[in-house]
Amino acid sequence: MTMTRQDMRPTPKAGILDVAAYVPGKEHAPGVAKVHKLSANETPLGASKHAIEAFREAAGKLEIYPDGQATALKKAIAEVHRLNAGNILCGNGSDELLGLLCQTYLSPGDEAIYTEHGFLVYRNYIMAAGATPVIAKENNERAEADAILSAVTPRTKIVFLANPNNPTGTYLPFEEVRRLHDGLPRNVLLVIDAAYAEYVRRNDYEAGVELVSSFENVVMTRTFSKIYGLAALRIGWMFAPVHVIDAVNRIRGPFNMNSAAILAGTAAVRDRAHVAEAAAFNETWRVWLTEQLTALGLRVTPSVGNFLLVHFPDDAAKSAETADAYLTSKGYILRRVTGYGFPNALRLTIGSEEANRGVVAALSEFLR
Numbered sequence: 001m002t003m004t005r006q007d008m009r010p011t012p013k014a015g016i017l018d019v020a021a022y023v024p025g026k027e028h029a030p031g032v033a034k035v036h037k038l039s040a041n042e043t044p045l046g047a048s049k050h051a052i053e054a055f056r057e058a059a060g061k062l063e064i065y066p067d068g069q070a071t072a073l074k075k076a077i078a079e080v081h082r083l084n085a086g087n088i089l090c091g092n093g094s095d096e097l098l099g100l101l102c103q104t105y106l107s108p109g110d111e112a113i114y115t116e117h118g119f120l121v122y123r124n125y126i127m128a129a130g131a132t133p134v135i136a137k138e139n140n141e142r143a144e145a146d147a148i149l150s151a152v153t154p155r156t157k158i159v160f161l162a163n164p165n166n167p168t169g170t171y172l173p174f175e176e177v178r179r180l181h182d183g184l185p186r187n188v189l190l191v192i193d194a195a196y197a198e199y200v201r202r203n204d205y206e207a208g209v210e211l212v213s214s215f216e217n218v219v220m221t222r223t224f225s226k227i228y229g230l231a232a233l234r235i236g237w238m239f240a241p242v243h244v245i246d247a248v249n250r251i252r253g254p255f256n257m258n259s260a261a262i263l264a265g266t267a268a269v270r271d272r273a274h275v276a277e278a279a280a281f282n283e284t285w286r287v288w289l290t291e292q293l294t295a296l297g298l299r300v301t302p303s304v305g306n307f308l309l310v311h312f313p314d315d316a317a318k319s320a321e322t323a324d325a326y327l328t329s330k331g332y333i334l335r336r337v338t339g340y341g342f343p344n345a346l347r348l349t350i351g352s353e354e355a356n357r358g359v360v361a362a363l364s365e366f367l368r
Contacts, residue, residue: 013130014130019128022120025333025335032329034331035333036333036351036352036355036358037333037349038335038348038350039334039335039347040335040349041166041226041307041349042229043226043228043229043278044281044355045229045277045278047228047229048228048267048268048271050267050268050270051228051229053267054267058263058264062259064259066258067259067262068254070090070257072262072263072266073237073257073269074088074090075266086242087212087241087242087245089248090235090262091237092235092253092257093223093236094195094222094223095121096234097237098221100251100252101189101238102126102129103125103129104251106126106131106157109131110129110131110132110155110157111157112131112156113135113148113159114133114135114160115137115143115144115162115165116341117165117167117168117340117342118143119160126158134151135151136150136151141170141301141309143161143162145172145176145177152183152185157189158190159180159188159189159190163207163208164194164196164199164303164305166195166347167309167337167340168309169302169307169308170302170303171205173202173204173205174204174210175204177192177206177208178211181211181217184217186216186217187217190218190219191219191220191221192207192219193221194220194222195221196226196305197222198275198279199227199279199282199304199305199306200304202304205304212241215241217241218240219238220240222236222237222238223235224236224269227282228265228268228269230261233258234261282350285350285351285353286306286308286350288356289308289348289356289360290303290308292360293308293348296363296367297313297367298311298367307347307348307349308347308350309345309346310345310348311342311344311345314344318367319344320343320344321336322366323346324336327359330358331358332362334346334347334349335348
């Protein structure tokens, strides 16, 4: 029997090579002197000065292991959001926590649901756990409670709801989220991914705290990568029932957060003035960009996040692909969202005033 090269090396477990690796948006425009990166939903205001100072403090103690419980960060989050610290778990970005939830609650043969244009990482983590991803249709680029409920089977173990959703920027009002939860079996975990919650200024929105506080099968995840401007440090947290915290704690890494992240995150969450400034800036420029792009004849999905989903004409000369190439040549990097089911749209992060005005001017030139 002839041995092949594959027979002579370790083989990943079944299903791993079926997972499509997550590909982030591009960052560079070769040959362009000045680049405005509008592809990753990063805040143009940067991090709080207090968070930066705290980060620098960590440099003097690099030989010491971090606090494995992230006690100071959990305490700060609990105080600011008026939560019980015992119901909080911090992680290396909310991505890590989403993956840990899949490892904890999914097995081969199980199913997990996410919506048609939901975060692609959900699918990857579901498949990595050996479970089957199930997609619920959206309506007008918005999740629908009835569509999600109709996808539930006896094999369903988790439902992921990005609220607001990326890349659409749409959201489900709280009453609809509650209706969704009411229709789920109590052994199904509803994971509300509220990464963009701090940007939402709608009276009918609730990030998920109330549901988590009232039921045993709801988890809310949050991030410091967006409005707090700490994407480089990878800080996430979840608010969950104690039994979920206990289960996930058993498989997470003992030092899954570094000391700099803990210190900077603690300072950032307490700097409410910085958060308010970032939210107000975002609201002003989101409205302005939506109006300007609509006036150019482009359809913009109504967004409550710090980004816009911009749709292009069914014309090869003015398509999203052509627009992306043109904008890149001018130093404006947007996000292609073909993998999310939008082959003729670009996601535009709300950037600095210079970037916002510049990208509108460039699009105006492109469309002419």
